[in-house]
Amino acid sequence: MEVYYERCCGIDVHKKVIVCCLRIGSKKETKDFGTSTEELRQMAQWLQESGCQITAMESTGSYWKPVYNVLEVLGVETIVVNASHMRNVPGRKTDAKDAEWIADLLQHGLLRASYIPDRAQRELREVARYRKSLVEERAREINRLEKTLQGANIKLSSVVSDITGRTSRNLLGALTGKGINEKNIDEYLCGSLKEKRAELLQACDGYMSFLQKKLVKAILDHIDDMTQRIADMDGIVRGEMKAYEEAMEQLEKLPGIASRSAQVILSEIGLDMERFPTAAHLCAWAGLAPGNNESAAKRYSGKTRKGNPALKTTLIQSAKVAKGTNGSFFKAQFDRIAVRRGKNRAVVAVAHSMLIAIYHVLKDKVPFKDLGENYYLQFNKERKISYYLGKLKKLGWQSPMPA
Numbered sequence: 001m002e003v004y005y006e007r008c009c010g011i012d013v014h015k016k017v018i019v020c021c022l023r024i025g026s027k028k029e030t031k032d033f034g035t036s037t038e039e040l041r042q043m044a045q046w047l048q049e050s051g052c053q054i055t056a057m058e059s060t061g062s063y064w065k066p067v068y069n070v071l072e073v074l075g076v077e078t079i080v081v082n083a084s085h086m087r088n089v090p091g092r093k094t095d096a097k098d099a100e101w102i103a104d105l106l107q108h109g110l111l112r113a114s115y116i117p118d119r120a121q122r123e124l125r126e127v128a129r130y131r132k133s134l135v136e137e138r139a140r141e142i143n144r145l146e147k148t149l150q151g152a153n154i155k156l157s158s159v160v161s162d163i164t165g166r167t168s169r170n171l172l173g174a175l176t177g178k179g180i181n182e183k184n185i186d187e188y189l190c191g192s193l194k195e196k197r198a199e200l201l202q203a204c205d206g207y208m209s210f211l212q213k214k215l216v217k218a219i220l221d222h223i224d225d226m227t228q229r230i231a232d233m234d235g236i237v238r239g240e241m242k243a244y245e246e247a248m249e250q251l252e253k254l255p256g257i258a259s260r261s262a263q264v265i266l267s268e269i270g271l272d273m274e275r276f277p278t279a280a281h282l283c284a285w286a287g288l289a290p291g292n293n294e295s296a297a298k299r300y301s302g303k304t305r306k307g308n309p310a311l312k313t314t315l316i317q318s319a320k321v322a323k324g325t326n327g328s329f330f331k332a333q334f335d336r337i338a339v340r341r342g343k344n345r346a347v348v349a350v351a352h353s354m355l356i357a358i359y360h361v362l363k364d365k366v367p368f369k370d371l372g373e374n375y376y377l378q379f380n381k382e383r384k385i386s387y388y389l390g391k392l393k394k395l396g397w398q399s400p401m402p403a
Contacts, residue, residue, distance in 0.1 A: 004109035009047055010102030011057035012095045013064050018043070018057075021099035022050055023107050030096050035063070040070040047076055056106040058083045059114060072119065079106075079113035086111060115285060117270050124240050128267040129310050131233035138226040145219045152216075153206030159199045164223060167193045171204055172220065176213040180204045237263055247271055250361050253368045254354060255330055256322030261314055265358065268311040273363035279356040287312045288352045304348060312351075319351035329371035330354065336376060 012019040015035065020043060022029045029050075033043040047055065054077045057064055064080055071078040086105050105111050117125070142164060146157055156171065157163050163172075170188035174180045180188070185201050193200065208216075241248070244266045251262040269282065276282040283289040287307020293300040323334035323346070330350045338346035361368050377384070389399075 001108045005053045005107050007051050007053050008106045009052050009055040010099045012099040013057050013060045015063055019095040019099040021103040023103045044074045044076055056081055056102050056111050080116055081111045121270050125267045128264050134226055134230050141223050152208040152212045155203040159203045166190050176217050255325035255328045256318040261318050264314045279359040282359050283352055283355050315351040319347045327373050329375050332373045
């Protein structure tokens with residue numbers, strides 16, 4: 001096989017130790033290093049003194065990050081590779097053999113580098129992902145609150161749409177304190193919920209024990225704490241995304257995408273679309289492209305492969321909002337696919353189309369243009385007319401006779 005790199009290194013990464021295999025032509029040298037910053041500097045110095053052109057390592061959990069940080073700062077070219085793209089021969093599983101296998105594949109140009117953004121964007125991505133996890137945890141905590149209230153025969157969620165709203169919090173505070181009755185309920189009601197006084201009084205009539213009251217208080221305190229932490233993270237993200245403001249304005253023009261969704265999307269993919277040769281490459285990296293499953297010239301159902309989970313879930317959520325936007329192309333696409341393939345597949349298809357649009361908005365610097373809800377009606381008009389006329393005739397409709 002053709003040799004792409006005369007001097008290269010394969011690195012097998014673990015939590016406490018890394019194994020490096022340096023290949024110089026057909027010769028190889030293997031060394032073990034610790035994972036502290038000083039030991040990683042020693043490894044980088046050894047590679048530089050040996051004239052190493054490039055290094056490669058698996059994306060093992062988060063353990064590759066310290067190694068990548070040091071090699072990046074010291075100017076050693078490094079690629080991170082998906083572990084599933086370089087599986088070793090069965091029965092040859094040792095750390096040294098893994099490092100040798102990575103070096104051998106790298107030397108012959110058989111490894112495909114994963115997309116690793118620059119350090120500033122990696123740090124921004126971590127903050128955005130942490131905020132996303134806080135939002136998800138708060139949602140889980142609200143579900144725990146609902147479960148606890150149901151166990152105490154409190155049917156508040158049957159009357160109000162948000163059990164953490166102002167009126168709901170007032171009522172929950174009273175339920176865990178002096179209680180609610182016919183005389184004092186009015187002082188806890190706000191806005192339009194005053195009209196549901198009788199329903200709320202009935203919904204709050206339950207059997208909440210002393211222990212359940214303590215649990216509800218603890219859950220509410222946790223929800224308040226996470227709400228404050230989410231607000232703090234919002235401030236940090238906004239402060240760090242000043243360079244993305246123009247791009248955010250463009251993305252927010254897409255149906256279903258608001259400021260927080262735009263922040264997550266840009267923190268994951270960045271502004272430079274040259275890293276992805278086509279929109280299809282970006283969709284495959286995000287895990288929104290159809291998988292390939294073909295055998296004996298027959299194509300089987302190919303589910304989407306694993307991709308960037310933070311980006312994928314954000315786009316799926318945005319697609320669920322976009323499919324309800326009247327007059328948009330995304331609504332027409334969802335309605336068209338949902339009939340044949342089901343709602344879940346239709347949502348993924350809409351998210352796929354949204355990411356394609358985002359790619360061209362960022363790469364070509366052009367504003368988003370919605371194709372409209374009637375886009376699909378422009379094609380095969382005669383066939384569609386014939387199809388719908390056939391349906392009408394089956395229902396008993398008869399065309400009027402010509403005069």
